[in-house]
Amino acid sequence: MSILVVGSVALDTIRTPYVTGERVLGGSAVHFSNAASVLYGDIHLVGVVGDDFGDDHVAFLKRKGVDLKGLEKAKGKTFHWEGYYEQDMNQAHTVKTELNVFQAFNPVIPDAYRKDSHLFLANIDPDLQLRVLDQMDRPKLVVCDTMNYWIETRKDRLVEVLKRSDIAVLNEGEIRQLTGAMNTLDAARKLLDFGLRYLIVKRGEYGFLLVGREELFSGSAMVLNDVKDPTGAGDSFAGGFVSYVASKRDTGFKTLKKAVVWANLIASFNVQGLGVEGLDRVTVADVRKRSVAYARLTEFGRI
Amino acid sequence: MSILVVGSVALDTIRTPYVTGERVLGGSAVHFSNAASVLYGDIHLVGVVGDDFGDDHVAFLKRKGVDLKGLEKAKGKTFHWEGYYEQDMNQAHTVKTELNVFQAFNPVIPDAYRKDSHLFLANIDPDLQLRVLDQMDRPKLVVCDTMNYWIETRKDRLVEVLKRSDIAVLNEGEIRQLTGAMNTLDAARKLLDFGLRYLIVKRGEYGFLLVGREELFSGSAMVLNDVKDPTGAGDSFAGGFVSYVASKRDTGFKTLKKAVVWANLIASFNVQGLGVEGLDRVTVADVRKRSVAYARLTEFGRI
Numbered sequence: 001m002s003i004l005v006v007g008s009v010a011l012d013t014i015r016t017p018y019v020t021g022e023r024v025l026g027g028s029a030v031h032f033s034n035a036a037s038v039l040y041g042d043i044h045l046v047g048v049v050g051d052d053f054g055d056d057h058v059a060f061l062k063r064k065g066v067d068l069k070g071l072e073k074a075k076g077k078t079f080h081w082e083g084y085y086e087q088d089m090n091q092a093h094t095v096k097t098e099l100n101v102f103q104a105f106n107p108v109i110p111d112a113y114r115k116d117s118h119l120f121l122a123n124i125d126p127d128l129q130l131r132v133l134d135q136m137d138r139p140k141l142v143v144c145d146t147m148n149y150w151i152e153t154r155k156d157r158l159v160e161v162l163k164r165s166d167i168a169v170l171n172e173g174e175i176r177q178l179t180g181a182m183n184t185l186d187a188a189r190k191l192l193d194f195g196l197r198y199l200i201v202k203r204g205e206y207g208f209l210l211v212g213r214e215e216l217f218s219g220s221a222m223v224l225n226d227v228k229d230p231t232g233a234g235d236s237f238a239g240g241f242v243s244y245v246a247s248k249r250d251t252g253f254k255t256l257k258k259a260v261v262w263a264n265l266i267a268s269f270n271v272q273g274l275g276v277e278g279l280d281r282v283t284v285a286d287v288r289k290r291s292v293a294y295a296r297l298t299e300f301g302r303i
Numbered sequence: 304m305s306i307l308v309v310g311s312v313a314l315d316t317i318r319t320p321y322v323t324g325e326r327v328l329g330g331s332a333v334h335f336s337n338a339a340s341v342l343y344g345d346i347h348l349v350g351v352v353g354d355d356f357g358d359d360h361v362a363f364l365k366r367k368g369v370d371l372k373g374l375e376k377a378k379g380k381t382f383h384w385e386g387y388y389e390q391d392m393n394q395a396h397t398v399k400t401e402l403n404v405f406q407a408f409n410p411v412i413p414d415a416y417r418k419d420s421h422l423f424l425a426n427i428d429p430d431l432q433l434r435v436l437d438q439m440d441r442p443k444l445v446v447c448d449t450m451n452y453w454i455e456t457r458k459d460r461l462v463e464v465l466k467r468s469d470i471a472v473l474n475e476g477e478i479r480q481l482t483g484a485m486n487t488l489d490a491a492r493k494l495l496d497f498g499l500r501y502l503i504v505k506r507g508e509y510g511f512l513l514v515g516r517e518e519l520f521s522g523s524a525m526v527l528n529d530v531k532d533p534t535g536a537g538d539s540f541a542g543g544f545v546s547y548v549a550s551k552r553d554t555g556f557k558t559l560k561k562a563v564v565w566a567n568l569i570a571s572f573n574v575q576g577l578g579v580e581g582l583d584r585v586t587v588a589d590v591r592k593r594s595v596a597y598a599r600l601t602e603f604g605r606i
Contacts, residue, residue: 087485182390184508185528205487206509207523218600220510220521225488244606257603265606291606297521298601300560303547303568303594 001246003040005032006107006132007122007235008079009047009071012275015084018228024275025057027079028122028145031232034276035239035266037064038284039247044113046070046132050078050101060276069110074101089230090204109135118246120238121165123147126157133164141251143167143242145234151177163195166251169238171202184209185216200241200260202234210260217257220298222268222290229274233267236279240266265290304549306343308335309410309435310425310538311382312350312374315578318387321531327578328360330382331425331448334535337579338542338569340367341587342550347416349373353381353404363579372413377404392533393507412438421549423541424468426450429460436467444554446470446545448537454480466498469554472541474505487512488519503544503563505537513563520560523601525571525593532577536570539582543569568593
């Protein structure tokens, strides 16, 4: 089993009511890897950085067990996002997005990664996601993400990506926009008709749904009152999910249910710190301990 | 054990994308009673109707086992609400509210009700809620509701109601407005400081929280794709909750957790039909059957 993620590596400037960070390590591929590394020692990452990408960031990724053969270093500046959150932490306000070297990103999958079993296509241009799929040698599980921008501008290509993926991890706004259906369950089932096996619906602080053609699982999110920075929560969720599935060597519904619960716990650590800090130093034992708290939070026996 | 509800009895004109009804039976006290009657045969209701309140509505309430000693018949028209829902069924749009005889409502609790053990103060003027409390002889459990309008205009009186209640059933907007805290858990805990034992936070289609000083329970809502009319969902939830607690003769946390799950199941029937129709004819066996579906929806074992 081996995990490959293709996505952005970024330097983020973030302000929240609780923390502030200037050009801290971020990006979808980084948050995914940071999360997956709790359970999985060898993550393959394909992305691009500029010449301003510090050695400390490289060292961080190496410490996380991220293999950097696929991390291209290009002339120019690293992808940069600047944004802030107000008291309502569900809403990110973007100040600016500078694509920089990410603008010309053309993911080349190293030969050593082409047979990787578990692939996460983070939120990038669907054309690039398809180009990644073209380079892969029948992965066991393909999980993809996207965003409203690609739904608006590249819907046809995105539908191709969904057809060639097993599972998509999307939020409610995205699945409504993609299908035109307002009811979450209707929208989710419509999306399955595109060819997905399962859809994960992220509902932020409320929880998540795992939707199959005949199967349905709904979970509460951890309830927290020390959220410091929600940046990367979705990608951390995906990293937790894919790593759990990879560790089980099984993609049955029972395993996928446990995987979304694990993903939720992992994401709950992510939001408790700035950038990648929330999940840094988190061990499997920490997650297991939180899973006990989660069971206490959600179990009610039989009515 | 005996259940008393004080609130509105209304004739509602409702349009949703799926159903339409002209002056159908509604109001907080009615939806509460309709929900509580699934489990409990004898509901005491205090409210007021006008001379346009049809015999069919009286017959409906009687069939539900609602005792009508406390239903005052006044000269004039019954409280009337007209509203509609668009595709996003979470948002009610009010066209008009005619208070009519409800304007001068001054709840007088019949002697036979003053020793009732379980009291639900539905969303009415906090002054009236306090007047009800003044007439009661130490009820075992007082549960209250309110709305943004009373928080804006009668906050001091409302805080008195909370002090004298055991449990409040509120939504996230209301608890933020009441406390000024944006984080749901922080806001909930602040509200407990007003003197409540527990707070139930209604999160609509996402689920619910039960918050105590040291205890916390989070549940998913039933996931439905046949919501026809959400009117009365909150009051049905309250009716399910109070009736479950009354049937158990216990108010410990374990029982309260099961009670909010029961309440959620009851509310899920309510929204599947226009007005009171969704819950009409629903039996305990129907709710038990849905509780099996709910367990399947939410259980994942141990990760």
